[in-house]
Amino acid sequence: MLDVKGLDVRYGRTHAVKGVDLNVAEGEIVTVLGANGAGKTSLLRALQGAVRPASGTISLDGKELSAASPAARVASGMMLVPEGRQIFVSMTVHENLQMGVYLRSDGDVARDLEAVYDRFPNLAERRDMKASVLSGGEQQMLAIGRALVGRPRLIMLDEPSLGLSPLFVSRLFDLIVELNKSGISILLVEQNTTMALDVATRGYVLELGRVVIEDSAAALSTNTALTEAYLGGGNETSALTTTGAQA
Ligand SMILES: Nc1ncnc2c1ncn2[C@@H]1O[C@H](COP(=O)(O)OP(=O)(O)OP(=O)(O)O)[C@@H](O)[C@H]1O
Ligand SMILES: [Mg+2]
Incomplete structure (x- = not known):
């Protein structure tokens, strides 16, 4: 359904997304994991059309959207739920x-x-x-x-669980599964690795803008080296990675 190839996002000298290849098949929940500053939001904003990628292609059902306006992408069925909600x-x-x-x-x-x-x-x-x-x-x-x-036919969610109480986090993930069952494909950016891998079929791990691992959610969730190396040691400690990186 969604097919991204060689995507690069640059802000001046900052190379935020580096040659990312990613796809979401119809009916999938795909998660993108990564620590603060890994390039997750930049990736979604490029998919949404809010930032113009330096290079690469984005297509939805074979239709090339790289040059399309954000409005045209929405009309094609792609919707972003942005970081920080933006209501x-x-x-x-x-x-x-x-x-x-x-x-x-x-x-x-x-x-x-x-x-x-x-x-x-x-x-x-x-x-x-x-x-x-x-x-x-x-x-x-x-x-x-x-x-x-x-x-939407594809919803992109940018850290939807951030700042929510545990009760709302579990409701949110139930909702994501429900939406998916109703036929909506999902691209889920999260730092709540455990919950995201629980609902996802596949996942990508971003580090400094690059995809460093791509695997099934099942394989990723048993990969403890992964959480330690790229995600700041898992959920309990993800609050630690949040501190400082944004400063
Ligand atoms: N508008 C911008 N102008 C310049 N640099 C930016 C801009 N937005 C992001 N960056 C930089 O690009 C890199 C990736 O940022 P991005 O927000 O995409 O990461 P992220 O994975 O979403 O992080 P977080 O988990 O904190 O939301 C960072 O180095 C960040 O400082
Ligand atoms: Mg972000």
Whole structure:
């Protein structure tokens, strides 16, 4: 479905993504793991069309999208749920969901909005409240709900579990599995290695912009050398890798 070849992202002298080859087959959950600064967000932003890759190709169902606008990629069925959720806190829940509609010219948008409310009763109860009143977990549901309104065939999630309570993390991963069962392919960027490998079929590990390992999720999850070498020692210690790297 998604086929990425030789993707390079540069910001001036920073070479954030280096020759990445990656693919997601129809119906798959594929995870991209890597420590802070590994290039995960840069990769997703290049797929979304927000940054123009220095080189490489991106195609969806054989259709070349490397030069396509972000809007055209959304229209082709690719939706990004960005890092940090990026919802509009001064707007209502409903207004936030309507943002997911703006590129739709087809079909019954009202019905799709209702489907999102059916899936997330917490959002339905709060539809006329400002998004700022939502908990972190509810804000993540809103960000995902907004993507669903655009009827994606492929959802890309950038560290969706970041900052969520354990209860919401497990709900989130249940949701990811449900969405996948409903026919949506998923590209999941995570630092919660254990949870991500639990739901994924395959995974890629990025280090300093390069794919250093690509394997089945089952093989990756038994590879402790991997978590120690590239991911800062696994989940319990991933908070440690978060400190400092961003500074
Ligand atoms: N807009 C930008 N301008 C310049 N450099 C950038 C920009 N965005 C990211 N970088 C650099 O590119 C590299 C990769 O960053 P990126 O945000 O893609 O990593 P990441 O894997 O998403 O990290 P994190 O886990 O902290 O979100 C880093 O060295 C970062 O400092
Ligand atoms: Mg990131």
